Amino acid sequence: MRILLCLIASFGLSSQLFGQSTIYVRNSTWQDFEVEAGQTGTLAVPQGEWSGGDPIVRGWLETTGQEVLSFNRTNTAVPEGDTAYYNVDLNGSTDFLTIKIRVIGVTGGTELDYSVEGNGFSEPWFDDGNFHEVQTTLAGKSVVIKFKPDNDDSNSDRDVRFAIHDLPVYEIDAADFENPNVMNVMYYNIQMISFGLSGMPQPNERASLLPAQISEYQDVVSFSEAFDDGPRQDNLVPAMQAAGFPYRTEILNPAGIIPVPTNGGVIIFSRWPIETEQDIDYAECGQAAQDCLANKGVKYARINKLGKHYHVFGTHMDAGSGEDDVFARRTQMAEIRDFIADLEIPEDEAVIFGGDFNTDPIGSDMDYRAFLDTMNPIIPVYSGSYESNFNDDFGRIIDHAWGDRTHLVPTEITNEVITVRSLNPILWDLSEFSDHRCILGRYTYPEFAKIGGDTLICAGESLALSINTSYPVSYQWLKDDVELSGETSSELQFTNTLETQTGEYSCLVSYDVIYGTATDSLNALFYPDGADTVEARLNFDFGQITIDDVLCQVGIEDVTADDWRIFPNPTTGVLNFSLSEKMKDAGIKIYSSSGKMVYSIALAEPNSSIDLTHLSGGLYMVEIAVEGSTVHQRFVVY
Numbered sequence: 001m002r003i004l005l006c007l008i009a010s011f012g013l014s015s016q017l018f019g020q021s022t023i024y025v026r027n028s029t030w031q032d033f034e035v036e037a038g039q040t041g042t043l044a045v046p047q048g049e050w051s052g053g054d055p056i057v058r059g060w061l062e063t064t065g066q067e068v069l070s071f072n073r074t075n076t077a078v079p080e081g082d083t084a085y086y087n088v089d090l091n092g093s094t095d096f097l098t099i100k101i102r103v104i105g106v107t108g109g110t111e112l113d114y115s116v117e118g119n120g121f122s123e124p125w126f127d128d129g130n131f132h133e134v135q136t137t138l139a140g141k142s143v144v145i146k147f148k149p150d151n152d153d154s155n156s157d158r159d160v161r162f163a164i165h166d167l168p169v170y171e172i173d174a175a176d177f178e179n180p181n182v183m184n185v186m187y188y189n190i191q192m193i194s195f196g197l198s199g200m201p202q203p204n205e206r207a208s209l210l211p212a213q214i215s216e217y218q219d220v221v222s223f224s225e226a227f228d229d230g231p232r233q234d235n236l237v238p239a240m241q242a243a244g245f246p247y248r249t250e251i252l253n254p255a256g257i258i259p260v261p262t263n264g265g266v267i268i269f270s271r272w273p274i275e276t277e278q279d280i281d282y283a284e285c286g287q288a289a290q291d292c293l294a295n296k297g298v299k300y301a302r303i304n305k306l307g308k309h310y311h312v313f314g315t316h317m318d319a320g321s322g323e324d325d326v327f328a329r330r331t332q333m334a335e336i337r338d339f340i341a342d343l344e345i346p347e348d349e350a351v352i353f354g355g356d357f358n359t360d361p362i363g364s365d366m367d368y369r370a371f372l373d374t375m376n377p378i379i380p381v382y383s384g385s386y387e388s389n390f391n392d393d394f395g396r397i398i399d400h401a402w403g404d405r406t407h408l409v410p411t412e413i414t415n416e417v418i419t420v421r422s423l424n425p426i427l428w429d430l431s432e433f434s435d436h437r438c439i440l441g442r443y444t445y446p447e448f449a450k451i452g453g454d455t456l457i458c459a460g461e462s463l464a465l466s467i468n469t470s471y472p473v474s475y476q477w478l479k480d481d482v483e484l485s486g487e488t489s490s491e492l493q494f495t496n497t498l499e500t501q502t503g504e505y506s507c508l509v510s511y512d513v514i515y516g517t518a519t520d521s522l523n524a525l526f527y528p529d530g531a532d533t534v535e536a537r538l539n540f541d542f543g544q545i546t547i548d549d550v551l552c553q554v555g556i557e558d559v560t561a562d563d564w565r566i567f568p569n570p571t572t573g574v575l576n577f578s579l580s581e582k583m584k585d586a587g588i589k590i591y592s593s594s595g596k597m598v599y600s601i602a603l604a605e606p607n608s609s610i611d612l613t614h615l616s617g618g619l620y621m622v623e624i625a626v627e628g629s630t631v632h633q634r635f636v637v638y
Contacts (some may be wrong), residue, residue: 003406013294019074019156021112023088023099024065025057025512028165028421031139033057033097037069041085041146049077050086056088060419062390065161069101071410073156075111077133078105089323090164095119095138096147099162105424109156115132116145116162124633131425135167142167146423159411163423170418170440172217177271180306180447182581186214186221186352186399187314188438192228194235199435203228205426206433207235211243213420220270220303221245222314222358227265227433245269247303249277253295259530261292264300266314266355275309276302280339282332286318286325294330298339298353308445310347311407313353318356324571326365329358332407333374340404348538350408351447353377354401356436361525362395369528378403378534379526380413380441383520388417395450401441410446411471411513411537416440446471448509454543454592455619456634463494465505473511497547505542512536566622568635573613575622588621590615 017282027033037052052066061127068088071077078084086101097118104111113125119136121154126132147162176182192207193199194366202204203567220553226232237248251593252264264281268274278300285292285518298315316334332440337351345351359367371377381400387396403413419437427433448469467490477487480503482491494501513534516527563580579586590599597622601610612620617638 003357006025007119017104019072021073021157022053022067022159022534023069023114024150024161025068025088025090025099025158026063026065026161026163027057027059027061027417028163028169029059029138029141029143031092031167032059033092034165035068036089036091037086038089038626039084039086041083043078043082043084045071045077045084045355050090050399054350058383060437062432063391064268064429065163066549068099068631069253070574071101071103073103073110075109078110079106080105093139097164100125101160102170112153112156112158112160114147114160129430131630133510136329138164145425146426157631165421165423169213169420170215170416172215172442174217176218176442177219178306180308181447183305183310183350184217184219185213185312185352185353185354185401185443186218186438187224187356187399187439187441189224189316189356189434189436190219191224191225191264191436191551192231194227194229194259200430200432202427202430203231204235205286206430209424210420211236211239211245214243216244219272220268220301220310220312221283222266222268222299222312222355224314225265226251226267227262228617229263232267235446240269241605247272247274247299249274249299250297251280253281253297255295257573258452262294262357263533264295265316266295266298268299268312268314269300269302270303270312272303273371273615274301278343280335280565282318282335284318286320286328286333287501291318291320291325295325298336298344300339301502309346309349311340311343311349311351313340313351313355315353315355315357317356317358326367329367330370330374333371337375340406341490345407347407348448348540350443351404351406352401352408352438352441353401353404353445354441356399358398360396360398360401360403361528362393370438376405378405378413378515379532380411380415380515382415382417382522384415384417384440385419385437386417386522388439390437391434392430395522399439401437401439405534405536407535408538409511409513410445412444413444413515414440416442423492442576446473446505446511448538448540450540450542452542453545454459454504454593456546456591456595456621457494457497459499460496461494461546461547463497465493465545466491467509467540468509469509471511473509474548476508476510478506478508481506495497499547501545502547503545505545507540507542510536512565520569545595546593548595564624564631566633567633569633570638571612571617573611573637575612575635576609577607577624579603579624581606585626589625591621591623593619593621 050202057066080107084103088099090097100115102113107145113127115123115125129149131148135144142165144165191199192203210465247270249268252266255263281297301312303310317332361368378494386394388399420433449468478493516531565578622633
């Protein structure tokens with residue numbers, strides 16, 4: 001009896017699937033489509049033989065496709081010699097698409113044709129199993145529509161999937177790339193688990209195809225969960241190089257001879273030179289979420305974009321909600337803070353940190369509040385998707401790109417949560433590159449130009465120190481760390497200087513940036529206490545200004561400009577002397593801008609050279625002494 005029931009159940013299931021076709025739509029755009037499915041033509045198919053599907057096709061939903069139409073393919077619905085037509089209208093904010101289905105009744109079943117039209121185009125009918133695509137415009141944005149049957153039609157049960165795809169997935173303004181004060185950083189957990197133990201399939205294919213989806217104007221990309229050495233080294237690295245990222249760090253915390261725990265999974269790619277890199281290994285890990293199987297930590301890279309330094313940190317913190325997981329994350333927050341502090345980064349340079357924090361503003365574990373208390377970060381303005389790991393919980397954004405208020409404060413930070421997908425046939429059935437969406441962090445910083453400083457001048461001469469910026473700031477000049485009364489402009493003037501004005505000069509530049517003013521419900525979650533005024537205080541050091549009348553005296557009354565010459569000026573380190581006969585046997589002394597003697601030599605020949613390559617760049621004074629008298633000349637080493 002049990003065997004008979006199983007046979008009946010199996011027969012019933014196959015009968016239900018036989019002669020049934022379904023149309024799916026995968027919406028990879030930023031607009032939702034309202035769905036209206038209907039049956040047209042002279043043949044009226046009974047309502048019970050077909051049905052519509054989801055009323056709304058949502059943008060960037062985690063799915064291989066939402067069902068929009070299902071219909072019976074047997075001759076019961078469409079008799080031999082008849083033809084049934086179905087239309088699925090997808091109505092967007094400003095445009096529409098129509099998926100067209102034609103079912104032709106033939107002996108023993110039906111044949112299926114499919115097409116799509118809209119916005120001035122109409123594709124022909126297709127009945128093959130190939131990919132087809134058409135490019136059009138929806139809501140002012142270029143999109144590609146690609147479609148293909150999912151199976152053969154031997155049982156009259158072919159399904160057809162249509163993908164509507166933004167082209168490109170995201171864009172960055174070319175002007176950003178040319179601006180040294182704007183940095184675009186992508187943080188993306190790409191789920192490439194070592195040994196294929198878990199996670200998404202096709203790691204090699206995903207690693208090869210992902211870089212082509214990245215904007216040509218993307219400055220920096222920080223990947224996490226790039227654990228698997230094979231796909232990373234053999235596929236991801238070459239593909240990133242081909243996509244225009246010639247610079248990269250090593251993988252975070254490489255594994256030893258024993259492959260477990262594995263590496264930390266974080267690697268940073270850049271279109272701009274990476275001048276130095278460091279990393280740390282987190283001291284704690286949560287056993288409950290198996291995070292101890294990887295050497296998680298923080299990867300750091302100092303990047304030089306068009307002469308401006310950016311200090312970029314990428315991390316992947318512990319997951320899980322167990323007590324030990326929460327403890328590990330709280331400890332890791334402090335480790336990030338201390339790592340940044342230990343590097344002693346100049347306060348007028350930008351610090352960016354982000355990655356998979358496994359921390360969101362709606363969690364009951366209060367990790368987000370702990371992060372704010374521990375690191376006091378600058379929280380950006382969020383846009384795009386309202387979650388970052390396909391959980392569909394409003395506000396469940398666990399991947400971030402944040403700023404640091406103890407260094408150069410950005411005038412704007414935005415985080416756009418996007419989904420990266422490919423229409424490549426190799427990944428057609430996979431849909432996503434990862435189980436995370438990615439974060440596009442855009443940082444805009446004020447530009448400051450410091451002019452003058454660290455110099456030696458003669459008494460009575462004039463000098464100006466200044467800071468130029470187009471951003472509204474306030475100034476306070478200081479001498480030997482004491483405020484100079486009334487000196488609150490962008491320029492400090494020295495006129496008819498006196499030796500008593502010698503000292504260390506600096507300027508405190510102040511400006512405020514208000515974050516958290518967005519009123520939408522998503523950004524309100526990130527600012528539970530309201531808007532945040534970030535107070536930027538930057539101290540620009542102008543070094544030692546030395547006014548010394550003694551060094552400026554000329555002691556040989558009959559020496560003229562024709563009697564001595566030093567060159568080149570500026571110099572990279574080698575200084576040449578051309579002296580007249582009256583100045584032979586001269587003694588040479590070199591003084592720094594602070595008045596300290598740093599080099600001395602007696603010249604044996606009137607035409608000689610001295611090697612000063614050991615000196616750091618800056619302004620120096622050369623003293624040429626002969627017969628008890630001296631002449632002086634300033635020069636620059638660079």
